[in-house]
Amino acid sequence: MNEPTRIGLVGYGYWGPNLARNFHALPDAHLVAVADVDAKRLDEPARLYHARTYADYRDILADPTLDAVAVSTPARTHFEIARAALERGKHVLVEKPLAMSSDEARRLIALAEQKQRVLMVGHTFEHNPAVWKIRELIEQRELGDLYYIYANRVNLGRVQRDINALWSIAPHDISILIYVLGALPLDVSARGATYLSENVEDVVFVTLTFPNHVLAHIHASWLDPSKVRQMTVVGSEKMIVYDDVDAEARLRIYDKGVYKHGSAYGESQLKIHSGDIFIPKIDMTEPLRNECAHFVECVREGKRPRTDGENGLRVVRVLEAAQESLAKNGATITI
Amino acid sequence: MNEPTRIGLVGYGYWGPNLARNFHALPDAHLVAVADVDAKRLDEPARLYHARTYADYRDILADPTLDAVAVSTPARTHFEIARAALERGKHVLVEKPLAMSSDEARRLIALAEQKQRVLMVGHTFEHNPAVWKIRELIEQRELGDLYYIYANRVNLGRVQRDINALWSIAPHDISILIYVLGALPLDVSARGATYLSENVEDVVFVTLTFPNHVLAHIHASWLDPSKVRQMTVVGSEKMIVYDDVDAEARLRIYDKGVYKHGSAYGESQLKIHSGDIFIPKIDMTEPLRNECAHFVECVREGKRPRTDGENGLRVVRVLEAAQESLAKNGATITI
C-alpha cells in the first residue's frame, strides 16, 4: 500500500476542521471527501483541501475508493454512522464518546472484528506525550503510594443541547484516568445541574473509586469564565500537576508528600516533605496529529489501535454508570 | 470603657500566633495572657508581646481582669473551653468550627445569651472585603441568574489527625457560601478518602444544593502540591473568580455568560457572550485584623457580631449533614 490512505470525513462542525487539517498534513493520508449536513460549512474544506464535499454522509460511504472514514458528528449519531461505515468495509475513527451506550459500543466492536477493519476512538489524550509521562511515573512508582487524582475541565463555550457535560467533556478525563491507572473504576457517583436545556446537565461533578483506594474526581462544565484543563495526581512521595494550557510547564512534578511512618509503639507518625519542583521537557507535537498518524498507521499496517473499540467501550461503561448516578441524585453505582 | 479590652488567648499552635499578632496591633486591645499545653510555644508570646503565659487555660479564665478570651485550640476542645469561658463571664471568640455538633453550638448560644456576653466565631472570610464584594454583586443581581459556585481550598500542610478535612478546611467555604447566598443549603452530599489516619478524611468533595437551583461544590484537601484558595461564581450574565492567593487580582469579574432566550415558536435559544474582564480594587487590610477589631468593637459596644453564634451554628449544621453523607458513601442528606 504505497498510495496515501484515502480518507473521508463525516462532520465538519466543531472538531471536524481539526481532523481535516491534521489528515491533510500527513504525508501518508489523503483527505478526499468531507460531508456535513450544513452546506455552509463545506466551502472551507473545498477551498483549503480541495476535498469533494457532500451533504449526505452516505455518499462518502458509497465511494469505493475511500479506505477509511473519520466521524466527528454529534455524539448521538456516532453509532449509526460508524456502523454503516464498517458495514461498507471502511476503517473507522470515531470521535469520543464511541457510542451512547455500552450495547452500541459492543456491537461496533463485534462488527469491526467481523469485517476485519480498524475501529478506533478519538481519545486524544491517550495520544498525548504528557499523559504518557504521567502513566510512566505512576507505573515506576515515582509518586510512592498513589492517593488521589482530580481533574478540572471547564470553559465557556461549546454548550451542547443534545448531550450533557458528562458525555461531552468527561470522556477525556475518564479515558486518561483509566489509561494512567491501568484499571477500570470500581464505582462512580455523579451530581450535576441543569440550567440551559431541559435534562441536559451543564455542569457535573463525578467521583470515582479505583482499585487500591485511589479516589478520582472530575469537574466538567461548559459554564466557566476560564479555560481550564488541569489534572492533579497526588502520591505519598511526589505529586504532579498537569496543565494542558500551560505551554512552558505542561507537567510539574513536585517532590512533596506525606506518608505514614510506623513507630516502635504501634503508633504511626506522619512525615511531610516539601522539596524541589521538576518540569520535564515534553514533546509538543499536537496530540491530534499523533492520533491521526496512529490511525493511518493502523489502517496501513493492520495494527490494533491504542484506543481501540474496547478502550472506547470502557469509557462508555463508566459514562453509563455516572449517568445512572446523576439520575439517582448521586447514588454510588458499581461498575 | 476607655482602657483597652484585656484579652487572653487560649491555644498558640497554628492559628493562635496570628490572633496574638493582630490583637497586639489593635490600639483598643491588650493581649494580656496566653495559654498553651506545649510550654515551648510560650516563649514567643512572652518575648514578642510581654504576655503572661500559662500551661493551663483555666488560669486564664480565672483572671478577673480579663474581659475576653480567644480560643484557637484543637476543634474538639472548642466547646468545653468556650463554655467554661462564658461561665466565667468572659466574652468569647472561638475559631471555626464553633463546635463539633449543632447541639454543642446551641448550648453555647444559649449560655452567651444567658450571661449577656459576646459569642463570636472566627469565620475570617466574612470579614474579608473580597467576599463582601461578591455578596454585593450577587445581591444587586449583577451576575444575572446565579447558576453555580465551586471552591477549591487545598494545600500541603496542616495535616490533622483528630478532625478531617471537612471539619478543618471546609468551614471557610461553607461560611462564605451561606454568607454570599444569604441562605442555608437545602441538602448536601460528600465523598472523601482516608490515607493517613484512620477515620480521618484527608480529602473531601462536598456538593450542596441551595435555593433557586444554585449548586455549590467544595474541594477541600491538605494533600495537594499547591496552595489554592479559589472560588468561582457562575451567573447567566457575569462570572467571578475569587483567588485569595492572587495579590493583584483578588476578584476577576468576567462579562461572560450564557442565557436562555425564548423564541416565538416556544423554543428557547442560547445567547453566549464573552466580553471584558474587570478587576475591582479591593481593600487589602488583613481580614483577620478586621475580625479581631470587630470582636473588640462588639465587646466594647455591646454589639452582636456579624459572625455570631447563630452564624457558627449554621455552618456546624451543614458540616454535620456532610459528615453523615460521608458515612453513607455520598448519600444526599437534607438539612
Add this chain to the structure above:
Amino acid sequence: MNEPTRIGLVGYGYWGPNLARNFHALPDAHLVAVADVDAKRLDEPARLYHARTYADYRDILADPTLDAVAVSTPARTHFEIARAALERGKHVLVEKPLAMSSDEARRLIALAEQKQRVLMVGHTFEHNPAVWKIRELIEQRELGDLYYIYANRVNLGRVQRDINALWSIAPHDISILIYVLGALPLDVSARGATYLSENVEDVVFVTLTFPNHVLAHIHASWLDPSKVRQMTVVGSEKMIVYDDVDAEARLRIYDKGVYKHGSAYGESQLKIHSGDIFIPKIDMTEPLRNECAHFVECVREGKRPRTDGENGLRVVRVLEAAQESLAKNGATITI
C-alpha cells in the same frame, strides 16, 4: 478583478509557512507558487497548498500570471528581491525590515511609485487589534500625560547569524512605538553584546526619546529562557500592560498613576492612585491574517497600505541610527 489575486511567495523558512497558510486561507487570494533555495522545504507547500515550487525566485518573478509577490527571505536579500519584483510589475509585500538601509528603502519607495504598484512591509503588529487599542487609548488621552513605554521581546530560538537582534527583533517594537505615538523618535541609543557570531549582537537594549519627553526602551534578545512579548505603557493616570502571549488578558489597563498637583505655595505635590484593572475584550483574529487580507485588499482596490514603504522607511531609519549607536558604544544618535 473577480478572480483571486495570484500570489507567489519567495522564502519558505521560518516565517514563509505562516504567510503561505494565511494567503491560502483567504478567499480572494490564490497562493500559486513558492520559491526557496532549500529544496527540502518545498515539499510542504506543494503538498499542503498544491503550490508550484521553484529553487530560484526569478522563476516566480518571470511568471506573468502572478499579480503579487510576498518576500520572506533573509533580511539582507529583501531589497534585491523586492526591487526585482517591482521591476517586473509585481505588487510586493516584504517582511520586516523593509531593507537594510534607508537608502535602499527610499529606492524601493520610488520604484513602487514609478511602477504604480503596492509596496507593503510586514509590520504585523500594526495589523493587531491590541495595538490599535493602545493607540486609541493614547490618542484619547485616557492615560493622562504619557510618561514612558518599555518593551521586552525575548525568546530562545531563531538565532540569526547574518543580522543582529536589533534588525531581527526590534523592528516590531519600533514599528509599534512609532504607530502608537504617531511620531518618529528624536534620538536613540543602543548597547548590546555579541556571544555566538562575530559582529552579530545576540542581545540589544535600545533607548529612544520621543517628542513630549516620552522615553521608550526595548530589550530584544534571542537568548532567553522564556518567550516574552510584553510592552508596558505608563501614563500619569492610567497604565497599560500589553502581553501578546496572554490569551485571556492581552491588554490590562490599570487605573493607576502618579501626577504632579500644583499647590498654592508654588510647590507641587504628588498624587498617587491605584484603582481597578480593566481587561478589554480584544478581537483575536490572527494579526498576520489581517495583514495578508489588507495586502490583498490594497492590491485589488489600488489602496495604499497602512504599512506602506514610508512606514517601512521610518523603522529602517531608527534601526540605522541604533546600529550607529551600537558601534559607538551607546552614544546617543539624533534621528
Add this chain to the structure above:
Amino acid sequence: MNEPTRIGLVGYGYWGPNLARNFHALPDAHLVAVADVDAKRLDEPARLYHARTYADYRDILADPTLDAVAVSTPARTHFEIARAALERGKHVLVEKPLAMSSDEARRLIALAEQKQRVLMVGHTFEHNPAVWKIRELIEQRELGDLYYIYANRVNLGRVQRDINALWSIAPHDISILIYVLGALPLDVSARGATYLSENVEDVVFVTLTFPNHVLAHIHASWLDPSKVRQMTVVGSEKMIVYDDVDAEARLRIYDKGVYKHGSAYGESQLKIHSGDIFIPKIDMTEPLRNECAHFVECVREGKRPRTDGENGLRVVRVLEAAQESLAKNGATITI
C-alpha cells in the same frame, strides 16, 4: 555578652518598621529605642515594642546603654547619622545606599576601622538564600559560559523626591550583580527620565559591562503598574529566572542554551538545546531576618559582616558612575 544586644533605630518611615519587627523578633536583640522626626510615626513602635521614642536621633546616640544603631532614614542623611553613631562608639547598620558618594563611604569605613566598630550596609539581597543559590550555580559553572544578566525592579509606589530611582532602587541589583559575579563592573552607562520632580529620575535603564564579556542591564522605576522583582541570568548551557515575587518558584533553572561548536573547517556551528526546568527548594526565611541576625551576630562576636563597608562602597562607586552617565546622556563611564 549574654544580655541581648541593645539596639536603637533611627528612622521609622517606609523601611524602619521592617527593621523594628525583625530586631524585636530576634532572641539576642532588644529594640530599645526608636527615633523619627515625624512624631505620628512613633506611636506604633511604642505600642508594639514598648520602645522608647525620640524626635531627635541624637538622643539615641547619647544613650550609653545602646550597643548598636540601625539607620533607615532618607539616603542623604545616611552618612551624617552613621558617622555620628560611629563617633559615639556604636556599631552601625545603614540602609542602602551606604552613602551618597564614595568619598563619604570611604570616610565611614575608615572611622569604623578606627573605632573598631561593625559597619554594615543593608544590602538585603546578599542575605537572601535565592541569591546565594545563583552565586553557587555560577561559581560551579552550572550555566556554562555566562552571557548576560538583566533585572527588572519596578513598582508603583514609594516615589521619592530627594533621590532618584537609580539611588533608591538600583542598589539592590548592583549589589546582587557584584555578589553573584564576584567582580566590579568595568563600565556603566545609564539613561533615565524625569517626570514628577525636577532633576529626580523616576525611571532609569542601566547597562553594565562586567569582566569576561558579561553584560548586565537594570531597569528600575517607581512608575509601573505591577510589582516586578525579576532577574534573568543567561548562560550557554543553563539559564535562571529569579522571581522574588513568586512564592512557589523563586528560582527556575532552565536546561536551555546555545553555544558555539567549532567545526573541522574553522567555521563554528550553533547548538541549541531546550530541556527540563528545575525549581529548587529555597529556604523561605525572610532575608531581612537573616540580615538583622547577621548584624547582631557580627556585633556580638566581633565578626566582619558579609555586607561590610567595602561592600557598600563598591555599590556606591557604581552608582556614582551611573549618575555621571545619566548627566552625560548615557555616555559610557569607566569604573
